Amino acid sequence: MDFLAEGFRRALALLFSGDAEVYGIALLTFRIGVISTVLACGLGIPLGFMLATRPFWGRRAALTVVNTALAFPTVVLGLLLYGLLSRRGPLGAMGWLYTWQAIALGDVLLALPIAAALAAAAVQGVDPRIRRTAETLGAGRWRTTWTVAREARFALAAVITTAFGHVVAEIGSAMTVGGNIRGQTRTLTTAVALYTSQGDFGLALALGLILLLLALLVNVALQTLQGRGHA
Amino acid sequence: MLELVQVRHAYHGRLVLDLERFAVPPGAAIAVVGPNGSGKSTLLRLLALLERPSAGRVLLNGAVVTPGGAARRQVTLVEQRPILFRATVRENLEFGLQVRGIRRAEVNRRVENIAARLAITPLLGRRRHELSDGEVQRVAVARALAVEPDVLLLDEPASSADRAAALTLYRALAEERARRPMAVCLASHQLEDAYRWADDVRALADGRLSPVTPENLFRVELQAAESGDLKHACVGTVEIAAMTDKTGPAILAVPPTDIFVSREPLASSARNTFPGRVTSLARRRPDEGAVHVTADVGVELVAVITEEAVRDLALAPGTPVVFSFKASAVRVF
Numbered sequence: 001m002d003f004l005a006e007g008f009r010r011a012l013a014l015l016f017s018g019d020a021e022v023y024g025i026a027l028l029t030f031r032i033g034v035i036s037t038v039l040a041c042g043l044g045i046p047l048g049f050m051l052a053t054r055p056f057w058g059r060r061a062a063l064t065v066v067n068t069a070l071a072f073p074t075v076v077l078g079l080l081l082y083g084l085l086s087r088r089g090p091l092g093a094m095g096w097l098y099t100w101q102a103i104a105l106g107d108v109l110l111a112l113p114i115a116a117a118l119a120a121a122a123v124q125g126v127d128p129r130i131r132r133t134a135e136t137l138g139a140g141r142w143r144t145t146w147t148v149a150r151e152a153r154f155a156l157a158a159v160i161t162t163a164f165g166h167v168v169a170e171i172g173s174a175m176t177v178g179g180n181i182r183g184q185t186r187t188l189t190t191a192v193a194l195y196t197s198q199g200d201f202g203l204a205l206a207l208g209l210i211l212l213l214l215a216l217l218v219n220v221a222l223q224t225l226q227g228r229g230h231a
Numbered sequence: 232m233l234e235l236v237q238v239r240h241a242y243h244g245r246l247v248l249d250l251e252r253f254a255v256p257p258g259a260a261i262a263v264v265g266p267n268g269s270g271k272s273t274l275l276r277l278l279a280l281l282e283r284p285s286a287g288r289v290l291l292n293g294a295v296v297t298p299g300g301a302a303r304r305q306v307t308l309v310e311q312r313p314i315l316f317r318a319t320v321r322e323n324l325e326f327g328l329q330v331r332g333i334r335r336a337e338v339n340r341r342v343e344n345i346a347a348r349l350a351i352t353p354l355l356g357r358r359r360h361e362l363s364d365g366e367v368q369r370v371a372v373a374r375a376l377a378v379e380p381d382v383l384l385l386d387e388p389a390s391s392a393d394r395a396a397a398l399t400l401y402r403a404l405a406e407e408r409a410r411r412p413m414a415v416c417l418a419s420h421q422l423e424d425a426y427r428w429a430d431d432v433r434a435l436a437d438g439r440l441s442p443v444t445p446e447n448l449f450r451v452e453l454q455a456a457e458s459g460d461l462k463h464a465c466v467g468t469v470e471i472a473a474m475t476d477k478t479g480p481a482i483l484a485v486p487p488t489d490i491f492v493s494r495e496p497l498a499s500s501a502r503n504t505f506p507g508r509v510t511s512l513a514r515r516r517p518d519e520g521a522v523h524v525t526a527d528v529g530v531e532l533v534a535v536i537t538e539e540a541v542r543d544l545a546l547a548p549g550t551p552v553v554f555s556f557k558a559s560a561v562r563v564f
Contacts, residue, residue: 129314136279137327137378147326151317160437 003201010202011209014147021182022203026210027102029188031215034170036104040111040163045156047112049120049145053131064118074106078176085177098179103187106173113161118162122155123148154219157222164218168211188214233306233382233414236458238287240273247286248438255382260299261277261416262425264445265435271418272311274435275384278416279308292360304331307333307380311387311418313360313371320351320370323359327378341377349373357419365396372400376407384464385417389424401428436482436564443562446533453478454564461502461558467530472502473561481563485503489560490534492524493553494544499519505509505529509550512541526552 014022051063083089085097085105096102126148134147149156171189178185180194188211195204232376240248246353248270255278277289280296288295296302308325311328315323317555324342333341334445346352349369352360367392368388375383376534378430389397419425425445428549434445441448449471451464455478463470464483473483490561491497493546496504507528522541524534532554546552 023306051450092281129310129312129318130280132276132308132310133314133316134326135298136306137330137374138307139326139330141299143330147316156243 005042007158007201007205008015011206013205014206015209016227019206022206023118023212024183025186025188025191025207026214028186028213029168032100032104032107033164034186035108036107036111036167037105037160039162040167041115041160043078044106044112044115045119045159047116048159049123049149050119051116052120053145053148063117066113066116066120070117072110072113074110074170074172077109077175078173081109081173081177097177098185099179100178100185102177103174103185106177107167107170110170110173111167115163118159119156122152122159125155126151130221137192157225161222165215168214232290232292234236234290235277235284236288236290238277238284238289239543240277240282240287241285243508247440248277250287250438250440253278253440254374255414256412257417258408258412259380259414259416260428260478261414261432262319262429262432263416263418263435264420264425264432265418266420266450269435271435271497272386272439275308275386275418275437278382279303279306279384281308293508305381306384307375307378307382308384309368309371309375309386311390313368314361315370315374317359319355320346320362322359322504323370324355324374324377327374331378332370337361341379343561345377347525349376350399357428365393369396372403376403379411382414382416387414387419388417389419389421397424401418404428404493406497407474434484436484437480439482439564441482441484441562442475442564445485446487449483449485449530451481451483464541466480469529471561472558473564474559475561477563484562484564485532485556486560486562487523487533487535490532491555492526492534492536492540492544492546493555494551496553499555501555502556503561504553504555505523505532506551507532509546509548511548513545524552526554 020032051066084091085094085102086092091156096105107148130151131144131148132145139147169189174187174195177188178187178190180186180190188207190208192204195207232368235250235253238248238250239246249397253274263274265271277284277474278297279290280300282468283298287484291302291305316326321342322511324345325338328338328341350370351366351369353372354370356365359367362524372385372388402505406413410417432445434441434448436448437450451466453462453464456462460476461472462472462475463472466483471483491501496506505528507526509524509526511530514520520538521535522538524536526532534554
C-alpha cells in the first residue's frame with residue numbers, strides 16, 4: 001500500500017510542479033490525438049454515411065471489412081506501417097519512421113474504421129422518415145445529408161469521442177513506428193510503459209493520470225456541446 | 232397532372248402495387264381508400280417521387296419524372312406517422328421554405344400565416360417531444376402546406392387527430408384549395424371522411440384499383456367449383472356466391488347499388504340473401520338523394536337506396552332487414 005501511496009504522492013507532485021518532460025509528453029500526445037482524430041473522422045464519418053445510405057455493389061462486403069478492421073491488432077498495424085515507412089519500404093523516402101507523423105498516420109489508420117463503422121451505425125439509427133421528410137420538402141442531396149447528420153449529432157459526437165479515446169490510448173503502433181524517442185516521439189502511453197519497466201512508478205502514474213484527464217476533458221467538452229442542442 | 236402509368240412495384244419480389252393508370256388531375260381532391268396493406272402508402276410514395284417504381288413511369292404534366300429531380304419540389308407527402316425534425320415547430324415549418332431559398336421576411340410571413348390557419352401558433356416555440364401525436368400530425372400538414380405544393384399527398388392525415396382537430400385539418404385543406412390551385416390525394420381507411428371531403432373516391436385492394444366503389448370489398452380465397460363458374464366464398468360468417476372463373480386469392484366487390492333491401496326474404500333469382508339488422512343510415516353529402524344503408528348481416532354490407540325506399544321500408548338503426556344480390560352482380564378481381 002505504501003508503494004501505491006508513494007506513487008500517487010509523486011504523481012501529484014509532478015503534475016503540480018509543472019514538470020517540463022511530463023507536460024511535453026502530454027502536449028505531444030494531445031497534438032497527435034487531435035490531428036489523428038480530425039483526419040480519421042474527416043474521412044471516416046463521410047465514409048460511414050456512404051456505407052449507411054448509398055446502395056452500391058459490394059456495400060455489404062465494405063461494411064464487413066470496416067467492422068473487421070475495428071479489431072485489427074495495433075501491434076500488427078505498427079508492424080505493417082514499419083515495413084512501409086522503413087528505408088527499404090515503399091514509403092521510406094518520406095523519412096517518417098520514428099517521427100510523430102508516423103504515429104499520427106498509424107493512429108489515423110486505427111481510428112478510421114472506428115469512425116466509419118460507428119458513423120454508419122449512427123446514421124442507420126436515424127429514423128428513415130427523417131430522410132424521406134427532408135426529400136419530400138424539397139431538400140437536395142447535401143441538405144438531406146446535413147439534416148440526417150443533425151438528427152444523429154449525439155451519436156456522431158460519441159464517434160469523435162471514441163476515436164479520440166482509441167488514438168490517445170494506443171501503444172502498439174506508436175511504440176513500433178515512433179520509437180519512443182525522448183522529446184520527439186514519446187507519447188503518454190509509450191512513456192507509461194517505459195517508466196513502469198524502469199521502476200519509476202510515480203512518473204508512470206502521473207502520466208497515466210494525465211491520460212485519463214485528457215479523455216475526461218474531451219468527453220466533457222463534447223457533452224457540453226451536446227447539451228446546447230435539445231431533443 | 233401527376234400520373235402513374237403501367238406501374239408495378241414490388242418489395243423483395245412481392246408485388247404490392249399493380250396499376251394500369253392512376254392520375255391526379257390539377258386541382259383534384261382524390262381519396263384513396265382501402266384496408267391496411269392494400270398499397271395506399273406505396274402509391275403515395277411513388278407519387279411523391281420518393282421511390283422509383285419497379286416498372287412503369289411517373290409523369291408530371293406529360294413528362295417522365297424520377298426521384299431526386301426538380302419535380303419533387305412540386306409534390307409533397309405527409310406520411311401516416313409523420314416525424315418532425317429535432318428542432319422547434321417554427322424551424323420545422325421553415326425547413327421547406329429555406330431549401331427553396333425564400334427570403335427571411337417571406338418565410339416568416341408564410342410560417343405565421345399557415346400556423347394561424349391550422350391553429351398551431353401557440354406551438355411554434357415547442358419541440359417535437361413536447362407535442363401530442365395529433366399536434367405532430369397538424370404541424371406536419373402545416374409544414375407541407377407552407378411550401379405551397381402543386382400536389383399534396385396525405386397518408387391517413389386524421390388518424391391521430393380527434394374529431395375537432397380533423398375538422399380543422401379538412402377546413403384548412405379546403406381553404407388552401409380555394410385560395411390557390413392545388414391537387415390533394417389523400418389515403419384513408421375511413422370511408423366517411425373520404426366521401427365527405429373528396430370529389431373522387433377510389434378504392435385500392437391488394438395493390439389494384441377496384442372497378443367499383445370502395446364499399447363491400449372482401450379479400451377471399453376462391454376454391455375451384457364442382458361444375459360451372461358459380462363459386463362460394465366465406466366472408467365473416469356468411470358465404471357469398473359469385474360467378475367467376477377465377478380461383479385462388481381474389482377480391483370480391485359487391486356494388487352497393489346492386490343490393491336489394493327488403494324487410495322479408497324475397498322469392499327471387501338472387502343467390503345471395505342475408506338477413507340482418509340496420510346499423511346506420513347516412514347521406515354522404517347533404518344534397519345527395521341516395522342513402523347508404525349499412526347492415527350487419529354476419530358481415531357489414533352497405534347498400535345504396537333512395538330516400539323514398541328508406542321511408543317505405545321504415546328503416547332505422549336496429550330495423551331487421553334482408554339484403555339480396557345476384558351472384559352475377561359480384562365483381563371478382
